[in-house]
Amino acid sequence: MTVQRTQFLTLDQPLALACGRSLASQAIAYQTWGTLNAARDNAILIFHALSGDSHVSGVHEDGRSGWWDLMVGPGRAFDTERYFILCANVLGGCKGSTGPTSINPETGQAYGPDFPVITLEDMVHAQRPLLRHFGIERLHAVAGGSMGGMLTLAFTQLYPEMAERAIVMAASWTNHAQAIAWNKIGRRAIMDDPKWRGGRYPVDDPPRNGLALARMIGHVTYISEGAMDEKFGRRLQSREEESFTFGVDYAIESYLSHQGTSFPQRFDANSYLYITRAIDYFDFTGDTGCSLPAAFALTRARFRIFSYESDWLYSPARHEAMTQAALAAGRDAKHHRIVAPLGHDAFLVQEQPQGDLIREFLHND
Amino acid sequence: MTVQRTQFLTLDQPLALACGRSLASQAIAYQTWGTLNAARDNAILIFHALSGDSHVSGVHEDGRSGWWDLMVGPGRAFDTERYFILCANVLGGCKGSTGPTSINPETGQAYGPDFPVITLEDMVHAQRPLLRHFGIERLHAVAGGSMGGMLTLAFTQLYPEMAERAIVMAASWTNHAQAIAWNKIGRRAIMDDPKWRGGRYPVDDPPRNGLALARMIGHVTYISEGAMDEKFGRRLQSREEESFTFGVDYAIESYLSHQGTSFPQRFDANSYLYITRAIDYFDFTGDTGCSLPAAFALTRARFRIFSYESDWLYSPARHEAMTQAALAAGRDAKHHRIVAPLGHDAFLVQEQPQGDLIREFLHND
Numbered sequence: 270m271t272v273q274r275t276q277f278l279t280l281d282q283p284l285a286l287a288c289g290r291s292l293a294s295q296a297i298a299y300q301t302w303g304t305l306n307a308a309r310d311n312a313i314l315i316f317h318a319l320s321g322d323s324h325v326s327g328v329h330e331d332g333r334s335g336w337w338d339l340m341v342g343p344g345r346a347f348d349t350e351r352y353f354i355l356c357a358n359v360l361g362g363c364k365g366s367t368g369p370t371s372i373n374p375e376t377g378q379a380y381g382p383d384f385p386v387i388t389l390e391d392m393v394h395a396q397r398p399l400l401r402h403f404g405i406e407r408l409h410a411v412a413g414g415s416m417g418g419m420l421t422l423a424f425t426q427l428y429p430e431m432a433e434r435a436i437v438m439a440a441s442w443t444n445h446a447q448a449i450a451w452n453k454i455g456r457r458a459i460m461d462d463p464k465w466r467g468g469r470y471p472v473d474d475p476p477r478n479g480l481a482l483a484r485m486i487g488h489v490t491y492i493s494e495g496a497m498d499e500k501f502g503r504r505l506q507s508r509e510e511e512s513f514t515f516g517v518d519y520a521i522e523s524y525l526s527h528q529g530t531s532f533p534q535r536f537d538a539n540s541y542l543y544i545t546r547a548i549d550y551f552d553f554t555g556d557t558g559c560s561l562p563a564a565f566a567l568t569r570a571r572f573r574i575f576s577y578e579s580d581w582l583y584s585p586a587r588h589e590a591m592t593q594a595a596l597a598a599g600r601d602a603k604h605h606r607i608v609a610p611l612g613h614d615a616f617l618v619q620e621q622p623q624g625d626l627i628r629e630f631l632h633n634d
Numbered sequence: 635m636t637v638q639r640t641q642f643l644t645l646d647q648p649l650a651l652a653c654g655r656s657l658a659s660q661a662i663a664y665q666t667w668g669t670l671n672a673a674r675d676n677a678i679l680i681f682h683a684l685s686g687d688s689h690v691s692g693v694h695e696d697g698r699s700g701w702w703d704l705m706v707g708p709g710r711a712f713d714t715e716r717y718f719i720l721c722a723n724v725l726g727g728c729k730g731s732t733g734p735t736s737i738n739p740e741t742g743q744a745y746g747p748d749f750p751v752i753t754l755e756d757m758v759h760a761q762r763p764l765l766r767h768f769g770i771e772r773l774h775a776v777a778g779g780s781m782g783g784m785l786t787l788a789f790t791q792l793y794p795e796m797a798e799r800a801i802v803m804a805a806s807w808t809n810h811a812q813a814i815a816w817n818k819i820g821r822r823a824i825m826d827d828p829k830w831r832g833g834r835y836p837v838d839d840p841p842r843n844g845l846a847l848a849r850m851i852g853h854v855t856y857i858s859e860g861a862m863d864e865k866f867g868r869r870l871q872s873r874e875e876e877s878f879t880f881g882v883d884y885a886i887e888s889y890l891s892h893q894g895t896s897f898p899q900r901f902d903a904n905s906y907l908y909i910t911r912a913i914d915y916f917d918f919t920g921d922t923g924c925s926l927p928a929a930f931a932l933t934r935a936r937f938r939i940f941s942y943e944s945d946w947l948y949s950p951a952r953h954e955a956m957t958q959a960a961l962a963a964g965r966d967a968k969h970h971r972i973v974a975p976l977g978h979d980a981f982l983v984q985e986q987p988q989g990d991l992i993r994e995f996l997h998n999d
Contacts, residue, residue: 446862497811
C-alpha cells in the first residue's frame with residue numbers, strides 16, 4: 270500500500286476575495302490518488318467538509334486513515350484505478366492551506382483575526398490553480414458532502430465549463446436560519462472563551478473550551494435524534510445510578526465530552542470561525558434574486574443530489590427543492606433519497622446504496 | 635384588574651430528596667387565581683417550564699404580564715372564574731422558592747453549588763405542602779408544558795389519588811439522548827465560563843456569557859426549522875450586505891444574541907444547572923423496568939396529551955407512545971396533535987385549538 274503525502278502548491282499571484290481584500294500569496298495543501306490519463310479527462314475534484322482536510326483516503330505518512338476510505342480507493346465508488354482524484358484543504362483551513370494560522374507576509378506573524386473573512390466561492394477560486402497545475406481543463410466530476418456539497422455547487426456555477434458531473438451530498442444551496450444559529454452559537458462560544466484573546470492566542474494555549482463547545486453543538490446536528498436514542502439512549506456511562514452531580518452520568522455526555530475535548534487537538538479555533546462564517550454566507554442563488562432555477566441555469570454540470578432521510582441539518586426536502594430547480598433550469602439532475610438512520614453524518618460513514626449510485630453515475634451514466 | 639402578588643409558604647419540616655440528602659427548611663413562592671370553593675374540589679395546579687415562574691397570568695405588582703395569559707384567566711381555557719388555579723416556582727428555581735440562590739441555614743451564605751442535586755420528583759414533593767396549606771385533597775387537574783408536562787406526569791404517579799385530570803403538553807416521559815446532549819452543552823457553557831467560579835459567583839457578576847450560550851442553544855430547540863425560515867430566513871439585520879466580520883449580519887443572529895444577553899438578567903446560572911439536571915434525570919418509568927404502561931398503571935388520572943407537529947424537542951411520536959401506554963394501562967387518555975408551525979414553544983404562545991380542547995376536558999369531559 271502506498272503511503273499518502275500532503276503536497277503543496279505555492280502561488281505568488283494575488284487572490285482577490287469577495288470581501289474586497291486579496292491575499293498576496295497562498296499555499297494549497299492537497300493530495301492525489303490514481304493517475305491522470307493522457308487526455309487529462311479522468312480527474313475528479315473532491316471537496317471536504319467543515320472539519321475535514323485533503324486526506325481523503327489511504328494511510329497518510331502521519332499514520333492517519335482517510336476520512337472517506339469507504340468511498341475512495343481502488344475498486345471503490347470513486348475508483349482510484351480509473352480516476353485521478355484530487356482533494357485540497359480549503360482556504361481558511363488549518364491543514365496546510367493558507368488560513369488564519371499561516372504567516373501573514375506583511376507582519377511575519379500568524380494572520381489570526383487579521384485573516385480576511387472569506388466565502389465558499391473564495392475557497393473554490395483558491396483551488397483553480399491546482400487544476401491549472403495539472404493541466405486539467407475539464408473535470409470528470411466534482412463531489413462533496415455537507416460544506417463539500419456546497420463547494421461543489423459553487424464550483425459548477427463559478428466554472429460551469431469545467432465540471433461535467435456534480436455530486437452534491439447532505440448539503441443545501443444556502444445556509445438556512447437554524448443552521449446559521451448553530452454556527453453563530455459555536456462562534457460565540459469560541460469568542461467568549463477568554464483564551465481566544467481577540468483571536469491572538471498562542472498555538473499551545475488556544476481557546477479549547479470554546480472550540481469544544483462549538484464542536485459538541487455541531488456534533489449533535491450531525492446525528493439524528495433516533496440514532497442517538499439507538500446508540501446512547503439513557504444508558505449510564507460507568508455507574509449503576511445517577512451521581513447527583515454535574516459530572517458525566519450518561520453515555521451521551523461522555524461521548525460529547527470526548528468529541529469536544531479531542532477536537533481542539535486537531536483543529537484551529539480561528540479556522541472554525543472563518544469556515545463557519547463562509548458557510549453562513551453561502552447562497553447559491555447569489556445575484557439571481559433568490560431564484561434557484563436561475564442559479565442552476567448558470568451551471569452546465571449533470572447533477573446527482575444525495576440526501577439522507579434522517580439528516581435534520583440539511584433535510585431531504587431541501588435536496589428535493591434543489592433537484593426540482595436544476596430540472597426546471599434544464600439540467601440533468603436526479604435526487605437520491607438514501608435510507609440512513611444515522612443522520613447527516615451518513616454521507617461520511619455509510620457505503621451503500623450511495624456507493625453503487627455514484628459508481629454508476631461516474632462510469633456509465 | 636387585580637394585581638398579582640407572589641406569596642410565600644415557609645416550611646420547617648425537612649424535605650427528603652432523591653439524592654439522599656434533605657433540606658431542613660424551604661420556602662415555596664406561589665400565586666393563586668380564582669376562588670377555592672367550599673368543597674375544595676375546583677383547584678388546578680399548573681407547573682411551569684424551565685425558565686418560568688409562578689406568575690402565570692395577570693399583571694404582577696412588578697409590572698410583568700403572565701407567561702400563560704393566553705390560557706389562564708377569566709373566561710379562558712383555564713377559567714379563573716370557575717377554578718382555583720395555583721402555580722408555584724419549582725424547588726431549585728430562582729423566582730422565590732428555595733434554590734441555589736437561597737441562604738443555606740448551615741452557613742448563612744447562599745447555597746450556590748452546595749445546593750443538593752434535585753429531581754423533578756423532588757420538585758413535586760416540595761409542592762405537596764402548598765396543597766395541604768389550602769386543604770386541597772384532590773385536584774380537579776394538574777397541567778403543564780415542557781418541563782411542566784413532565785412534572786405533571788410525575789405528580790400523577792407520586793400522588794395518584796390527588797389528580798383527577800392531567801394535561802401534559804409538549805413533554806415526554808423521560809429526557810432522550812439528544813435532549814440530554816443539549817442540556818449538557820448548556821451546563822458546560824456555564825461551568826466553563828470563568829465567572830462561574832465553581833458556582834460561587836457574586837449576584838452582580840454572574841457567568842453571563844455561559845448562561846447566554848445555554849439559553850441560545852435552548853432557544854433554537856424551542857422553535858422549528860420552518861418557523862425560523864419563515865420568521866428570519868437569511869434576512870440581514872440592519873445592512874444591505876454581509877459585513878465580512880464575525881459580528882451580527884443576519885436577523886437570526888441578532889435575535890439569538892438578544893435572547894442570550896437578556897436571559898441572565900432574569901435567571902440564575904446555578905438554577906439553570908440544577909433544573910436542567912433534574913430534567914435529564916426524569917424517567918417516568920422509574921422502577922418499572924422501563925415499562926411505560928407499567929408506569930401509567932401507577933397513576934389514576936385521566937390524561938389529555940398535547941403534542942405540536944413541528945416540536946422537534948419532544949416529538950409528536952413520543953406523545954403518541956405515552957398515550958398508547960396510558961391506554962394499555964387502562965387509563966382514560968387522548969392524544970391531541972396540534973397543528974403548530976412554530977414548534978415546541980407553541981404550547982406557550984398558541985391559543986387554539988388547544989384552548990377549546992382544554993376547556994372541554996376541564997368543564998364537561
